[in-house]
Amino acid sequence: MVALSLTCAVLALSPAIAAPLPQQGDVPVYPEMPAGFPKPLPNPDAEATDEASMKRYVERIPGSDVSFTMLPIKGGKFMMGSPAGEEGRKADEGPVHEVELAPFWMEEHELTWDEYRLFQAKLDIELRKSGRFAAGESDKWADAVSRPTPPYVPMDFGMGIEGFPAICMTEFAARHYTKWLSLKTGRFYRLPTEAEWEYACRAGTTTAYSFGDDPKVLGEYGWFFDNSDGAYQKVKQKKPNPWGLYDMHGNVAEWVLDSHDKEFYARFKDKLASNPCNWPTELYPRVVRGGSWDDDADRLRSAARRGSSANWKVQDPQLPKSIWYLTDAKFVGFRLVRPLAAPSDADRKRAWDADLESVQEILDRQRKGGR
Numbered sequence: 001m002v003a004l005s006l007t008c009a010v011l012a013l014s015p016a017i018a019a020p021l022p023q024q025g026d027v028p029v030y031p032e033m034p035a036g037f038p039k040p041l042p043n044p045d046a047e048a049t050d051e052a053s054m055k056r057y058v059e060r061i062p063g064s065d066v067s068f069t070m071l072p073i074k075g076g077k078f079m080m081g082s083p084a085g086e087e088g089r090k091a092d093e094g095p096v097h098e099v100e101l102a103p104f105w106m107e108e109h110e111l112t113w114d115e116y117r118l119f120q121a122k123l124d125i126e127l128r129k130s131g132r133f134a135a136g137e138s139d140k141w142a143d144a145v146s147r148p149t150p151p152y153v154p155m156d157f158g159m160g161i162e163g164f165p166a167i168c169m170t171e172f173a174a175r176h177y178t179k180w181l182s183l184k185t186g187r188f189y190r191l192p193t194e195a196e197w198e199y200a201c202r203a204g205t206t207t208a209y210s211f212g213d214d215p216k217v218l219g220e221y222g223w224f225f226d227n228s229d230g231a232y233q234k235v236k237q238k239k240p241n242p243w244g245l246y247d248m249h250g251n252v253a254e255w256v257l258d259s260h261d262k263e264f265y266a267r268f269k270d271k272l273a274s275n276p277c278n279w280p281t282e283l284y285p286r287v288v289r290g291g292s293w294d295d296d297a298d299r300l301r302s303a304a305r306r307g308s309s310a311n312w313k314v315q316d317p318q319l320p321k322s323i324w325y326l327t328d329a330k331f332v333g334f335r336l337v338r339p340l341a342a343p344s345d346a347d348r349k350r351a352w353d354a355d356l357e358s359v360q361e362i363l364d365r366q367r368k369g370g371r
Contacts (some may be wrong), residue, residue, distance in 0.1 A: 003132035005031040027369050031144050034038040038138040040186035051075060051103040062184050063124045065251065066114050068107055070338060071244050075103040078199050079206065080273070081265055081303050086208055088298025092260070092305050098171055099195045101275055106200050107336040108236035109165075109246040110254065111177075113156060119180045120148045120155075120173075121146050141183035144213060147322040148173055148324035149371070152317065157330055165252045165333040171286050171308070173324045173360055174255045174334040179352035181336070190351035192337040193277040194258040194305075197289045201302045203243035208301045210241035210248065215297040224251030224300055226294035232331075247299040252333035253288035257351065260285040260307030280355055284308050292331035310330075318371070 016347045022243055040046070045057035046139040061067065073319040082089045090266075117122045125143070127133045151275025155168045155258035169177070171191075191198045192200070218224060221241070223233045228250075236246045259266075259280035270278065280286055291300035298304065313321050314330040325334060343351075365371060 002081070005249065028367060029369050030146060030367050031140075031143040031282075032309065034140050038141050038183060038186045041138070046070070046187060048072075049223060051340065054103060054105065054340060057105075059185060059187070061115065061118060061124070062119055062136045062138060063127055064321060065133045066118060068111070068115055068336070069109075069335070070105040071108055073104050073106050073196075073200050073243065075340075076102055076199075077101075077272075078174055078194055078202060078204075082208070082344055084302070084332045086303070087213075088208070088301060088304075090304070092262040093265075093303045094261075094270050095265055097265055097270070099199065099273045100245045101196055101199055103340045104192075104194075104196060104243060105338040108244065108337050109251055110333050111166050112235060114165055115168045116169070116177060117161075119177050120166075120169075122147055124184075128248075133266070138184050138186060142180050145180040145183060146176065146367055147180075149322065149366065151325060155325065159231040159330075160234070165232055165235055165247075165332050167232065168326050169255075169332070170322070170324055170326055170333070171255045171280075171353060175352055178336065179348075182348070182352070187338060188348065189336045189338050189342045191255055191257045191334060193275070194256045194287050194289065195273070196337055197254065198302060200243065200245060201241065201248040201290065203241045203245070205242065208303075208345055210302060211239075218297050218300060222247060222291075222300055224250045225294060225296055228292075230294045244365050248290055249302075249306050250291050250295070251293055252290075253292045253295075253331055254290050254304060255332065255334040257287055258287045260305065280349070283356060283358075284310055288332055294331045312341060320358075320362060320371075323362050349359050 041062060042057065043057060045055045046059065051074055056069065056071050058067050058069050077098055079096050081101045082093040083096055128135055175191055178191060181191045201210060203210050209218065211217055217225045221239050232252055238247065240246045241248050252268045257279040261278055262276045265367040288306050288308065292306060312326040316322050317326040317327065354363055
């Protein structure tokens with residue numbers, strides 16, 4: 001029987017694997033990526049040619065019993081940001097501006113350890129070795145994707161695994177998970193843009209939260225400092241927003257694709273922003289949304305933004321610092337989106353791959369057994 005607990009998987013690592021990798025390596029540890037893109041796995045509910053034909057669907061991750069649900073989000077326009085009079089508002093939430101978005105699917109809840117550990121701890125490969133699942137055609141692509149290095153400690157920090165949100169991954173690690181998953185399933189998954197995230201969180205509302213303006217009601221919809229008992233909680237325990245999405249307010253803050261720029265919204269003060277994304281050019285700060293179990297109520301508002309920082313890796317003992325883990329961000333996770341429009345090769349590369357030369361250099365060394 002293969003150990004399916006991330007904690008067990010970490011503890012089971014041999015000393016040779018758990019020890020720091022050499023600075024340089026010369027033996028490839030991953031196969032070469034085949035050309036092209038794998039065919040989508042059969043799933044009639046996941047197939048759509050236009051917005052009207054989009055449906056809720058369940059995706060099972062090949063080679064496992066793990067599945068997740070995607071909800072259709074119709075395209076449209078909304079006012080992004082918060083008005084000057086909103087209680088708890090920060091300066092980076094304005095000016096309010098109009099945004100237009102194309103349709104997409106969004107994961108019903110935050111990505112769980114059940115999903116992430118198949119990638120992070122290579123449990124999909126272990127399940128194949130155990131004989132419980134046979135290799136699939138798409139594994140030729142997915143197995144060529146780099147995986148996180150073994151963690152020094154269990155990254156759930158004792159808060160729970162099964163049914164709990166995955167945490168402590170860098171934005172690069174989250175994006176690389178979406179690459180692996182896309183190649184597993186043959187469908188293009190990625191992180192949401194910041195605009196997509198707020199649009200889905202608001203779910204047609206214009207109030208501070210998707211349920212209204214009164215933070216006294218927040219405990220019915222999300223986990224935050226006042227009710228979390230000092231830890232994240234299992235997903236889908238609170239009420240969903242009007243579009244059926246759970247934990248958009250609290251539990252864990254969620255990565256998006258954008259860089260955090262306090263002036264970015266001002267570019268669209270007097271014009272429509274069409275599918276905007278502020279693509280990063282630096283490691284910090286990058287945006288997380290939604291607030292977390294460790295935040296006060298005002299940080300869970302629909303428009304609230306937070307930028308990442310180097311402080312999220314203070315306890316990382318590695319030099320250079322890990323490209324995969326945030327040792328001090330026990331409040332950060334993510335969820336998936338899948339756009340209706342078919343992506344170009346450039347779209348895939350931009351959403352998935354390293355966007356900084358320094359990160360790519362480390363990744364290249366790790367692919368050859370170095371660090």
